[in-house]
Amino acid sequence: MADGLGAAASVVGIAGAAVQSVQFLSATIDNIKDAPDTIRNINLDLRAVEPVLRKLDTASQSDGSQIVLSAEVKSAVENCNRACTGFQMLLSGWMKHSTEEKIFWADRWRVGLFRQERIKTFRAQLSDCKSTLNVTLQTAHILTSIQQGYFMNEMKDMMLRQNEAAIHREIHRAESERSAIENSLQQLPVSSTQPSEEAELSRQELLQEIQKQKASNDSFRRICEEALSRTVYERTGQKIKGVRATDDSTALAGFVNITGEGLKINQDISDVTADKRSFAAAGVIMNMDFKDLRPPNRLSNNTTG
Template sequence: MIEPVGFTASVVGITTAAIGSVKFLYTTIGDIKDVPTALGNIRSDLQAVEPVLQKLITDLEREDSQVLPTGAIKSAVENCNSACSTFKKRLDHWMRHATKYKAFWAEWTDRVRVGIFEQGTINVFKGRLNDCKSTLNMALNTSSVLIVARQESMMKEVKDSILKGNEELLDREKDRADRELAAIESSMKQLLVSIRDEVNEESKRNLEQLLEEMQEQKASNDFFRKTCEEALLKTKNIYNGIEQEIKNTKADNNSKAVAGLINTSGKVRNVKQNISDTSAGGGSFAGAGIIQDLDLSIPSSKNE
């Protein structure tokens, strides 16, 4: 588990680098004369993701930050930075033969007749950017919801309504992420067929390169889904009155250690726990938290 202080410093640094990559690519595309619409539209995606990255830094550095300290968020920002760097290389490759005597759009038109590589690369890049934006939006929105939900002066009915609304939003976003994953996997299967049937070696290499980029897109979708799942769990726990921070639960030498809510069937409300170093050794038992109906006579029982 990433510790909050380390998480903040690490993600702020990576996010700052990602913002630089986004701005550089935005400027680069803007400087292309007669840029094709397909490329020009990317500037809108870049413009949309930058303020979300900026907000992530601001929210992480707040003293009351509730941003989920999850590896998926860090990975989403890293993926955004990587996607921008990769696409910049593709752009340089596409323009390497451009001259002042030939407009870029004309060369672009010549190349797109070759196959699906260029447009596929654009679609994958836009998908990775969108996944990054969606991942961070879900994390930041949940952060705001948790801050509001912890205000003691707010009526319980209002808190419950806010938390329930966030839960429904996260459910919808997770469903969308699942549909996008299915679409990505379907596209990858079709691409594998194209690679198998392609006879031109250069085109085949391009398609194989696109497949690698699709695998990165699939990973960015995974970051999005994981963030939705973690935010959903956090929201439900707060709604049910459960807040837990459990660290270093250990057991060795035929011992047993349990911590948290054990056999409560999710019926417990208004619980706040901060459980730290729970351990057991030498055939002993250690338990911490709210524990019900725990049978210690059966070492391999369902309560492990």
């Protein structure tokens, strides 16, 4: 219990700090009367993430579920706080020759030409934080409500299936974002032919933030996989993670050729990996000739029960 209270207090503390950072940055942008749209539009993301942070603050005090207090959630909130604080300092540097009433033309030029990718990366980190917390809070709410017996079986099954579908969409989006991040890293030039000190500093800052964006994307993907695992387990009694088949191999996990009472067996299966030309099977399996699992003609098959 003490560990749970400590984890909850930790999440509450960092969530409160992140809310303050979001509010401070939003107010700063509001006070720049002649801010470019690229800067002003950041407030759309800040105003979207703030209420989710507040919901987490509340949930962490009343919901002791492991998913709400997970390391991924804590990491997402800490990164949001760090990103907002860092962007606040960066914005002050960009606008150092300006006043709240008027942006000096050189500052607007710098923002327009050199900082677009930096702004894009910052907004992506805010989006990852919001998505991580939304998936966490939605899953925790559904699981808590079901476990407390608020719904009939039909409604319970429907809610769990809907949550599974929603999480699958988020995983697909996370994978697409990961590809975009990899492209950004590949397209980022090693250095300019004759870089100025300011240009090289901007490049290094952008590289660091893209790496942090990659880390936040990884954290988002992990929380989606955990939420999906918990949702599937609540619906089926099966907890299955990381089933992989590579090269010419085949992997099976879960129920295979099982009907009736056999489907009521609870299973907690972690990683099942088939590498090279091998195969792996884990779960409740009947009437299976394992010689048939070897894929013919170098075709790779992946099956999850």
